[in-house]
Amino acid sequence: MQTLETRFEELKRYIGFTAEDAEYLRAAHELAEPHFERIAREFYERIRLHEEAHAVFTGEAQIARLHRSLIRWLGRLFGGVYDEAYYQDIVTIGRVHVKVGLPQRYMFTAMARIRGSLVAIAEASPSDGPRTVAAVSRLLDLELAIMLESYRDDFVARIQQVERLEKQALGRSLARTEHRYINAVELARVLILGLDVDGCVRLFNREAERATGHQRDEVLGRSFVAALHIDDRGDGLRLREQLARFAELHRTSPEARAGGDDDEPPLETTVQTRSGRTRVVRWRLTYAPAEGDEVAVFALGIDSTDETALLARTQQQEKLAAIGTLAAGLAHEIRNPLNGAQLHLTRLERALRRGDTSPRVFESVTVVGDEMKRLGALVTEFLEFARPRPLRLESVCVQPLLERVAELVAAQAGEGQVLVRLDVPIAPIELRADRAKLEQVLLNLACNAIEALAPNGGGNVVVRARRQPRTVTLEVEDDGPGVAPDTPIFDAFYSSKPQGTGLGLSITHRIVTDHGGTIDVDSAPGRSLFRVALPLAPLDSPRRR
Secondary structure, eight states, X not given: OOOOOOHHHHHHHHHTOOHHHHHHHHHTHHHHXXXXXXXXXXXXXXXXXXXXXXTTOOOHHHHHHHHXXXXXXXXXXXXXXXXXXXXXXXXXXXXXXXXXXXXXXXXXXXXXXXXXXXXXXXXXXXXXXXXXXXXXXXXXXXXHHHHHHHHHXXXXXXXXXXXXXXXXXXXXOHHHHHHXXXXXXXXXXXXXXXXXXXXXXXXEOHHHHHHHOXXXXXXXXXXXXHHTTOOSSTHHHHHHHHHHHHHHHHHHOTTOOOBTOTTSOOEEEEEEOTTSOEEEEEEEEEEOOOTTOSOOEEEEEEEOHHHHHHHHXXXXXXXXXXXXXXXXXXXXXXXXXXXXXXXXXXXXXXXXXXXXXXXXXXXXXXXXXXXXXXXXXXXXXXXXXXXXXXXXXXXXXXXXXXXXXXXXXXXXXXXXXXXXXXXXXXXXXXXXXXXXXXXXXXXXXXXXXXXXXXXXXXXXXXXXXXXXXSEEEEEEEEOSSOOOTTOOTTSTTOOSSTTOOSOHHHHHHHHHHHXXXXXXXXXXXXXXXXXEEEESSOOSSOOOO
C-alpha cells in the first residue's frame, strides 16, 4: 500500500534535497563547527544596528539565550538527520518569529547573511566543496520555505479577523455613530472649536462655553481670534500665521491633509473670558477639511491657567529648596576642616606663648595647611558642580576611551588586588560627546568600584559597552558588597567615604544628563552595576542646568 507523502518530503523533493546532500552536510560538520560562535556573534551585533529588528528583544539575557540557540541550530544544520522531528523544529522557529513580531524582511536578510558565512565555509570542504555548497543552499531554501508558511498562516488569520471586524462595523447604525460623536465632542474636557477657512467659528463645544464664559450663539460666525481676544504676540502671532497657512493650503490644494501637525509644538496663548478675566489656553490646530462640511480647521485647547500658575510656584519652591539644601550641605562640609584648623591654631597659639618649638608645633602647622588645601579642593569641586563648563562636543570612539580608562585605573586596581576587564563589541561605536567629561564619568565609576572591592581583599570589575539602534550603553560592574536600597548616592554631599566630598557621583550624574543621557544603578549584595545610556544622535548644543 502506497503511503501518503508528507509536506516535508514533498518540499525536499521539489527543492531536490537528497540523502546525498545530507551526507555532504554531515561530513562538513567538523569543518563548520569552530565558526559557529563567530557567526552567531556577528549575527546579533548586526541586529543591534537595526531598530525594528532589535525591538523584538526584551533585553540582554534574551539575546544571550538566542545566541546559544543559534549555535545549536547551526549544529543541527550539519547534523545529517532531516526527518519529521527536524521539520517540526523549523515550524516552531517560524512561529516564534511571528509571535515576537520579527518583520518578514529581516528573516530573509538574516538567512542571506548566514548563507553567505556557511557557503564560504562549505567551499573549503575537503570532500567536495561545490557539492557541499549546493547542499547548504538547498537546505536553507527548505528552511526558509517552511518558515514562510508560518507568516502566511498569520497573515491569513489577521486578514480574516479584519474582515470580521469590518462586517461588524458596517452593521452599526448611523444614529449610534452620531450619538457617540456628539458625546465625544460635548463631554470632552477639552475646548473643541471648528473653524472655516477664514478662521470663523462654526463649532463651539460645551467645554469651550464653560472655559470662556461665551455662549455658543455669541461666537458662531465670528472670527476665532477676535471673539476670544487672543493676543497678537508670541504664540498668539504664530497661531494666526498657522491659520493663514491653512487658508492658503485650502485655496491651492483643498483636498490636502495636514493631519494633526504633530511636529508643531502646542501654542500657548491668553484668552479673554466674557467677564474680562484672562485665561491661558494651550492650542493645537489641525487642518482636516471634509467634502460638504464648512469646518476645515479644528482648534483643540486645554485650559492650563491653574496648571501654569502651579508649575511656576512649584519651580520657585524647588529652586529655593535646592539652594537651601546646597547651602546647608556646603556649610556642613566646610565646617569640618574649619573646626580642625581652629583646634590646631589654638594649640599653636598656646605653644608659641610658652615658647614651645617642639615637633608637635610644626605638626599643627602642617595640619592647618592640609585642612586649608582640603577646604580649597572642596570649594573647587563645588563650583564645578554648581557652575559647569559647556560641553566640547566631538566624535568619540567608545572602545579606545574604555581602554584608556582601564589603563588609568590599572595601578589603583593592582594595589587593591582588583582585576579590571573590558567587554566591548568588535564593531567601532562612535557618538558625539565631550571626551574629557565622558572619561571623567567612567573614571569616577571605575575608581568607586575598585575602592569598594579593595577593603574586602579585591575582586573583579567589568567595564562594558553595548550598542543599541539609537543609544550606546556604558556599564561598570563589580562583585563588591553592593549599594543598599534607597541610598541617595546621586545627591550632593552624600558620601559613604570618610574623606569624601559627596560630589563625585553628583557631578557624574550632571555630565550624563548634559549629554542627554541617563544613569542608573542596579545593585544587590555581591554585585553593583552602574549603567550610563547615551544617545547616538548628535547634540546641536550643550545642555545647561
